[in-house]
Amino acid sequence: MTPSLYLWLLPLFPLAGFAINGILGRRLPKAAVSAVALLFPAAAFVQVLWIVARAHQGLALPYLERFATPWIAVTGFHANFSFLLDQLTLVMLLVVTGVGLVIHLYSVGYMAAEDGYWRFFSYMNLFLFFMLTLVLAANFLLMFVGWEGVGLVSYLLIGFYYTKDSAANAGKKAFIVNRIGDFGFLLAMFLLIAHFGTLSFREVFANISAHPDLQGGFLTAIALLLLLGATGKSAQIPLYVWLPDAMEGPTPVSALIHAATMVTAGVYMLARAHVLFGRSPLALAIVAIIGAATAFFAATIGVLQTDIKRVLAYSTISQLGYMFLACGVAAYSMGIFHLVTHAFFKALLFLAAGSVIHALGGEQDMRKMGGLRKKLPVTFWTMTAAVFAISGLFPFAGFFSKDAILAATFETPGEKILWAVGLVTAGLTSFYMFRLWYMTFFGSPRYDESSAGHGEHGPHGVHESPWAMLLPLVILGILSLAGGWIGWPAALGGHDWIAHFLDPVFTSASNAQLVVPSAADFRLERILAGVSMLVALFGWWLADLMYRRKPQLADSAEQKTRPLYTPIWNKYWVDEMYGAVIVRPILALSRNLLGRGVETGIIDGANTAMTATASGASSGIRRMQSGNIRSYAGWLAAGAAAVLIVALYLSHSF
Amino acid sequence: MNASILTWLTFLPAAGAVVVLLLPRRGRAPQVFSLLLTLFLFVMALHLPAHFNYQQQQGFQFEMNIPWISNPAIQYHVGVDGLSMWLVVLVSFLAPLGVLISWRVIQDRTCEFYALLLLQQTAMYGVFIALDLILYYAFWELSIVPLALLIGMYGRKNGRGAAIKFFLYAFIPSALLLVGMLWLYGQTGTFDLVQLQQQMFGWNGAHATGLWLTSLAFLLAFAVKVPVFPLHGWLRDGIGEAPTAVAMILAGKLGLYSLLRWHVGLFPTQAAHVAPLMVALGAIGILYGALMALVQTDLKRLAAYATLSAVSFIVLGIYAFTAASMDGAAYQILNESVSASAFFMLLGILYERYGTYDMGRLGGIATKLPGLATLFVITALSLIGLPSLNVFVGEFLILSGSFLAHPRAAAAATLGVILSASYMLWMVQRVFYGKPSTGVAALSPADVNWRERAAVWPTIALMIAMGVASVFWMHAIDLTVPALAPAKIPVAAYATVASPPAAPQAATRGMAQ
Helix, strand or coil: CCCCCCCCHHHHHHHHHHHHHHHHHHHCCHHHHHHHHHHHHHHHHHHHHHHHHHHHCCCCCCEEEECCCCCEEECCEEECCEEEECHHHHHHHHHHHHHHHHHHHHHHHHCCCCCCHHHHHHHHHHHHHHHHHHHHECEHHHHHHHHHHHHHHHHHHHCCCCCCHHHHHHHHHHHHHHHHHHHHHHHHHHHHHHHHCCCEHHHHHHHHHHCCCCCCCHHHHHHHHHHHHHHHHCCCCCCCCHHHHHHHCCHHHHHHHHHHCHHHHHHHHHHHCHHHHHCCHHHHHHHHHHHHHHHHHHHHHHHHCCEHHHHHHHHHHHHHHHHHHHHHCCCHHHHHHHHHHHHHHHHHHHHHHHHHHHHCCCCCEHHHCCCCCCCCHHHHHHHHHHHHHHHCCCCCHHHHHHHHHHHHHHHCCCCHHHHHHHHHHHHHHHHHHHHHHHHHHCCCCCCCHHHHHCCCCCCCCCCCCCHHHHHHHHHHHHHHHHHHHHHCCHHHCCCCHHHHHHHHHHHCCCCCCCCCCCHHHHHHHHHHHHHHHHHHHHHHHHHHHHHHHCCHHHHHHHHHCHHHHHHHHCHHHHHHHHHHHHHHHHHHHHHHHHHHHHHHHHHHHHHHHHHHHHHHHHHHCHHHCCCCHHHHHHHHHHHHHHHHHHHHHHHHHC | CCCCHHHHHHHHHHHHHHHHHHCCCCCCHHHHHHHHHHHHHHHHHCHHHHHCCCCCCCCCEEEEEEEEECCCCEEEEEEECHHHHHHHHHHHHHHHHHHHHHCCCCCCCHHHHHHHHHHHHHHHHHHHHECEHHHHHHHHHHHHHHHHHHHHHHCCCCHHHHHHHHHHHHHHHHHHHHHHHHHHHHHHCCCEHHHHHHHHHCCCCCCHHHHHHHHHHHHHHHHHHCCCCCCCCCHHHHHHHCCHHHHHHHCCHHHHHHHHHHHHCCCHHHHHHHHHHHHHHHHHHHHHHHHHHHCCCEHHHHHHHHHHHHHHHHHHHHHHCCHHHHHHHHHHHHHHHHHHHHHHHHHHHHHHHHCCCEHHHCCCHHHHCHHHHHHHHHHHHHHCCCCCCHHHHHHHHHHHHHHHHCHHHHHHHHCHHHHHHHHHHHHHHHHHCCCCCHHHHHCCCCCCCHHHHHHHHHHHHHHHHHHHCCHHHHHHHHHHHHHHCCCCCCCCCCCCCCCCCHHHHHHHCCCCC
């Protein structure tokens, strides 16, 4: 008899918050809205802590909870409301509720002056509901509820300022691009049903494990279709295009949904389905290649962006690429480790950027910032922690997780090229993050103090943000500094705690190869760590040179590398290409071939012919016809009676 | 009560129609009377699920079978099973909403309007409960006339043209249907569904061509009414012209139900033969409707093509002949009706305020009417199959079930989920987001009022309930519908590679995690 953890309650807390604020919020005072919006996620967070305590006391994992009434049940197929808790879920729960709560708190300050305050918080709570459903689900179908649900909230929050066309467009784009991924997810589920008759994680994975002969084949098809879904949600090539536009949403949304939690759902899904991917080397290789390619590709774009949030958006895509790379080389624990540290430092980067934007009255262009170090000390110092972390400088959090991924890639036979790509990307990352750091906080102020004061965000000049915003910055700053300790590798004298913690999830089913690392392995790891550290320092040095010591260097570099610069500046024209190759042809096809051709030509043509025949026939018997519909009805009845009589007469002669 | 309830339900609206015609034209008398009557009928219809025997797998319930005409042998035979019971409840649920939403829009000839609406309700009940072919045919024909009159008399611009088109489309195949019915009687000597099914089961193979042609006549008559691509020529103008309450009941359920009961149920062998064609037409219809919806600028036309796409899903599910796809299809008839009705009502509410369905002249309404925008977005999400709302459950079962038998068609149909999101969200954006257009800015209508809320909120509540608690409805459906599939078609055409299918499937119901 397993003790009940009331997992079902966990998503219901934020759902209640959503319902209260969504229905009554318009009439409630702001303080009440904030209280509701904070209390329910806080309750969820407390429950997660309680679950952690239970797990610490030796609760048996994995733990399952299922509603007695199924969600869908028909002959041959059923799906339950069932929740699964294992070490992986636990990590995700901590991130989602912990970082989620902190960002909710920040939002109370950030959104204070906005219209639709209640609407914002009801959406945020709804997001937590769907995200918790996603990570707690014990079958693919329930996971899909959370999966599409978070996409819905993302749509609503990107389009929060819906009177702006760019925001409305971005929201719509995010949803539709994600739907392309979901098309893959759906087909994967259909294949799973066809071959296993169930969508339950436990049954599917147990079935695969029980059949060692199953390799590749339809499992590859399922894995690749799931991967399509993951590339949509986690903004990887080829479906990454929605994420940069998603920056139209309020900054806390970017932090919570488009950096820390929702976009990592793809990584979570890959990790969850590792048994399946383990049977398809081809699918895994594609995951790794997509990851490395996206990491590099997005980083190059990030180098030239001038909008502070867009830099962070491309850096998110790039960092998610690292997590994909980790999954692709079957280093799932490292992928999840990076997911965790990334949630800390990327959420912090966005929130700190939000603090800067807030201070400058809504300005997001880094060319109009500069010299904010003194005016925004807390923001500066916390953001510094985050920049150091993402750049991979020892001993900040990102150093450990990124280095773990690179080391794992290096140690995977045949993946040295991917390791090199990852390493170069690390250098690029360090460069563009320090570029952001210098352009924002150093040099002379390039903003207009007077206009900054009159923006929508604040009434007086450039000023540090209120405590509700600073406290989250400090909390996340500490985590960005210290968060890496959970994965401090044995090679550097640590304990690899997170890898050991997640071991039961990732080694239980698949081919368990717990190799005890040798001293030589440690030496190699130390060397690799040293190399990535050097690369990160080089990126910093270059950024320092180009954006602090010799700013004219940036311009001359731009001049000299025009052929390289132009495509990057235009983001490789990917959006334009998708528009020209997919969107416009579909619209043209529908309008011309289907609309003018089939519909007008054939369908309506048949209409006209039929109507003409009918009216021709009726004009021949004009005396019976009065031209209105009622007489048609009369004739119908009379005709029916006549046919009836004749046919009955005939039937007797058979 | 159990034996006569269906009869009461069916003929009370017709009697009410007579009463409405006698009511004074002044004031709201026709509305109030119709509302009270339809609400009463709804409460009465709830008797059915409350007293339905969920253990009984075969045969009909609430049955009444009395001789009507001895020669030819025509019975007054009515009854419902798990499929038709929910359809009867659905008709009863939608009727009061139709009255509420027409409350102010229909200004002229109100008595006739509500009388026709009630008459239509009788016809729909009749279609769903009739178990004798002649009885069924009488109601089927009856359902055409009030609809055509309603479109013709209360149309938006060119009601008469649309009505004639609808009428011809419905009338010509109906005549063929009648001929087929009579041929069948000539062969079997009965019009009774149950007896016909038994005779079909032991059909000796004689008159194979005649039987084929008869089954095709049935199929054609129903397919036009659904409509199945490419027989949808009446739909665009029909929905475009129809007043809201009529648009809500114009397409879908009558034809789809008839396909299940009187085509698949009566001619299983022939249905199995045309199934690949119907599956293909279903998949084509899904994509065709969605692509056409993508390029419409008129909201009603967009709704018409979206309807084509939605009913095509159900056609696909029916003719894929797996348990899941057929259950999903039957469930989706309910879902589609609920969500599309909500959509039509909201379009009507919008039209009452701005006097246009042209998206080019609308825009930015969300700032002015946030309540309407919220309802609209929820309905759009239901229609595009957001999981946790109703349509998703049906779509998922249809697609996953069809995938077992026709993987390529099902995969193509699944592309519909991308397209539906595209046209719906684009529509929402063009109508509600952005800055108010000049036409919108010039007017300041009130947001959704209580009468309109009373009409729309129940549909929203059902969208959520049917999305999370589908078993409540599915239980009865699953009893009946999979049994309609032709026996030769396997439940899972795919060999289940990894697991012995018997073990997990036997355990599925209550066990497993």
